[in-house]
Amino acid sequence: MSMSLAALVPSKTSKSLLVALLITGAAVGSVGGVGLYTFIYARGGSYLTNDPAACANCHVMQDHFDAWTKSSHHGVAVCNDCHTPHNFFGKYLTKALNGYHHSMAFTLDNFHEPIQITPRNRAITEQACRDCHQDIVDAIDRFHDPDKNISCLQCHDSVGHQAD
C-alpha cells in the first residue's frame, strides 16, 4: 500500500497533505460530516462517474466545461482522462481527495478565483498527456531524467480548455 501510495502521490508534500486531510476529516467529525453531506447533496458523487456533464454539476466548473467543449480534445478525452491518474487505485483516490477538497471549498466558498490547478493535479495532468502521447513525445524526452522532462503544459495549456 505504501508503495502504491507513493506512486500515486507525486511529492512528499502532497502526501503529507493527504494524510493531514484524512486525519482532519476523521477527527473533526462535524466538518467531515458537513463535507460528506455537501458531497452528496451537491452531487459530489458525480466525481465517481466519467461523465463530464457531471463535473459541471457544480456551477463553478461550468466555465471549464464550456471551454472543454470547444477544445481540441473534446472528442477524445473527458475530464477524468486528464485529471485523474491512469490507473484504478490512483483514479479513485484522486477522485475522493479532490471530491472532498472541492466539496469543502464549494461549501465554505473560500477558494481563489479564478480557480487554479494545484501542483499535484498539474503533475497528474502532465502524466496523462504522456500516457496518451507516449509514442510521439518519445524523441524529445528520451534523453532526459524524468525530472528533467519538458513541461507539455508550457506550450499546450489550452488543449483541454480552449477559450472562445
Add this chain to the structure above:
Amino acid sequence: LISIYERKQEAKNPFFRVVELTDETEDPAIWGKNFPFQYDAYQRTVDMVRTRFGGSEAMPRTPTQADPRSVVSESRLEEDPRLVTMWAGYAFSKDFREERGHAYMLEDQIYTERQQVAKQPGTCIHCHASVYVPYKKLGGGDLIKGFEIMNQMPYEEAKAKVTHPVACIDCHDPQTMELRVTRPGFLEGIKALKASQGIPDYDPNTMATRQEMRSFVCGQCHVEYYFKGTEKRLTYPWFKGLKADEILAYYDETGFKDWTHAESGAEALKAQHPEFEMWNQGIHARSGVACADCHMPYMREGAHKVSDHHVRSPLLNINRACQTCHKFPESELKERVELIQERTFQMRNIAMDALMDLIGEIKASKESGATDDHLAEARACQRRAQFLLDFVEAENSTGFHAPQEAARILTLSLDHSRRGQMALRKSS
C-alpha cells in the same frame, strides 16, 4: 449548507424585477433595487487607494465656502512642477490632480480651481454627469439638440441641470439592460473615424458587437477632445485616425490651438485622457480585450456572474482582472505592469526635461529680442513636442495600455524638442 441551497435558487433567478425602469429613470438607487450587486459595487467608487502610478490617495483639506470638499486627491503639479511650466498661461497650471473614482466626477469638476481662472462652457458636463435625461429634456426629446443647447450655456447654468455622476442610464438601455452609447461626442467621433476608413454612417448602437460595446461605453469619455468653434461643440479629433501623430496632424491642419504659451509664445495644445485612443494601439485591443474586461471584470456573486461595477485600477483586483487570461502569480503580474510603467516614466521624464530646455531657450531668445520670425520654427516644435508628450502624460495607464506606442510617441516628442533647440541655433 444554506449557502448551497441559496445558490441553487439564485442561479434560477438572476435578478428580480422589483421596480419598472424607464428611459427617464435617472437615479441609480432606483436601478439598484433590481440590480443590487451592480449598485453596491457602483457605490464603492468612492474608495481611494493608491497604486504605484494610479489609483488615488485621499488628501485631507479644510473645506472652504468656495470648495466644500474635505478630501481631494494628490496634486500632480506639486509632484512635478515641470507641468506648471509646460502649461504656463493655461488653467491646468493652476490645478491638476490625480483622477479618482466615478463617484467624484461631478464635484471634482465643479470645484477644480480651473473653474476659477477660466470661464468654462456647459460642454464640460458631457463627461462629468449623467446627462442623458437632461439632454433629452433640453432638446424636447432630441438628444443631439439638447447636447447643442447645453454646450452653449455657461457652466454654472448647465451645472444646475444635472444631478448625478455617470449613472446606469448612461450606459444601459433600461428595458433590455443592453449596453448603449448615449454620448453625442462619441457617436459623432466614431462616425468620423469609421468614415475615414471607408465605413459610412456608422452607428455603434446598431452596428457594434457586444465586445466592442464593452469598450465603447468607456470611450464615451476617456478620450482626447476639443471644443470646436464658437458653439463650443464637443469634438473628438479622430478625422485622420486615433494615433497621437494623426490627431496632431488634424490640429495642425485646422490651425487649432488651446492657448498661447505664457513663457514662449507658442500656440500650444493640451492633450487629455486619451485612454481609448492608446488602448486601441495596444496588443490587448488587438486581441479583443475590452476596457470592461480589466476594469469591470466578472465576479461571482453566488451562482451567477456579474460585472464588477466598482470601476477602478485593475492592480487593485489582479486575480479577477488578469488571472483569467494570464496564469502567473499576482506578484508577477504586478511587477510586469510596474516594469512597463517604470520604463514609460523614465522616457517621459527624458522627454519632459528636453521640453523644459526648449521652453527655457525660446523664452531666453525672446527676452533677448528675437523676432517672432526667428522663433517660429522653435515654437512649432514646442507645440508638437508638448502635445505628444502630454498625450502620454495625460493617458492614465502610464504606458500600460500600449507600451511600445507610448514609447514611439515620446521618441517623436523628444525629437521635436531637439529640433526646436537646433532651430533656435540656426536662426540665431
Add this chain to the structure above:
Amino acid sequence: LISIYERKQEAKNPFFRVVELTDETEDPAIWGKNFPFQYDAYQRTVDMVRTRFGGSEAMPRTPTQADPRSVVSESRLEEDPRLVTMWAGYAFSKDFREERGHAYMLEDQIYTERQQVAKQPGTCIHCHASVYVPYKKLGGGDLIKGFEIMNQMPYEEAKAKVTHPVACIDCHDPQTMELRVTRPGFLEGIKALKASQGIPDYDPNTMATRQEMRSFVCGQCHVEYYFKGTEKRLTYPWFKGLKADEILAYYDETGFKDWTHAESGAEALKAQHPEFEMWNQGIHARSGVACADCHMPYMREGAHKVSDHHVRSPLLNINRACQTCHKFPESELKERVELIQERTFQMRNIAMDALMDLIGEIKASKESGATDDHLAEARACQRRAQFLLDFVEAENSTGFHAPQEAARILTLSLDHSRRGQMALRKSS
C-alpha cells in the same frame, strides 16, 4: 496498414544507434547517422529567404580569388549609408551584411572584407566554427586552455584548426544528447553575471534547468562581446547586468574603446548581436519562452516529434513557432511582429538622424578649429548615443525580442545625441 506498423516500429525506436559517438566526433554527418531528422534539417540552414526585416536574400556575385563565394546576403551598408558614417574608421564601414543561416558562418567570417582591412585574432573563431574538439586538442584536453591559445593566434593560423560551422557537438553531449554549453565566453560571462547577482560559482552545465539550456546554447554566440587586453580574451561585458545601459556603464568604467571615430575623433564602441541580452528584457523570457521554442520549434516527423534543427526566422514557420501558444491566424501574428518592427525601425531612424547631425557638427567644429577640450563632452555623448543605437540596430529581431526595452534604449540614445549637440553649442 503498413505505414501504421512502420510508425509503431519507429516509435519504439525513434533512433537507431547506428554509430557510436564520442567526445571527439566532430563531423555532423556522423551524428546524422543516428539522428537523420535533426541532421537533414540542420543542413537546410543553407536556405536563404527574406522576411520584411529578417531572413536573408541570396545576392549573386562573381567569385574572385580572394573571395570565392558566388552568393552573399544583402549589404546593409548599401541599404543605409548612414551606417558608414556611424562606423567611419572602423572595419564595419567597409563590409557589413545581413546575417544568414548557420551553414554560412565560417565562410562568411573568412571572406568578409573586414578581414582585409584589419588584422583579426583567433578569438573570432569562437562563434563561427565548431571549436569544441579543436580547443580541447590545443589545450591538451583542457577546453579553457585551448581557448586561450587560439585567442592569441592570428586569425589565419586559427582558421586552419577548424573545419565545420557550429555542429552537434557544440550543443550536445554525445553520450546523453543532453544540451551543454561548450563556449568559454558564455561560461565566464554567465558566471560573472550571476556573481553580480549574489550567486557564486555558477555553472550552467550543472545548475541550469532544461528550459534555460534551450536559450543558453544560443547565448553562447548571440551576444555582445569584446576582446579584453593584449591576450584578446573574448569577454561578455555582463559584470553590471545585461541591459544596454549597464553594459555601457561597464565599458565607461573600464575605459574601453573599439576605435577612434574617423570623422569626429570620439572614442567609439561597436555593439554586436545582443539577442540574448535583449530577449532577457522581454516578456517572452519572463514567461519562460526560450530561443529554441521559436527558432527550433517541435515538428512532427512520422510517429514522433523532433526539434526543428533548421534554425531560422520564426516568421518563416509561424504555425509551429507561434501558434501553439497564440491562437491567432498566421497573417495576424505576422502583422503583430511587423507592427512592432515598423515602430522600432521608425525610432531607430530618428535616433540615427540625430546621431548623423551630431557627428556632422562635431566634425564641423573640429575642422573650424575647436580644441579637444571643447569637443570632449560632445564626443562622450556621441560614444554613448552611438553604442545605444547600435545595440538596437545590431540586435537582429528589429525590436521584437523586447519592444519596449528597445524603445527605451533608443530614447536614451536620442537624448545623448541631443545633449551632445547642446554641449557643442555651450562650448562654442
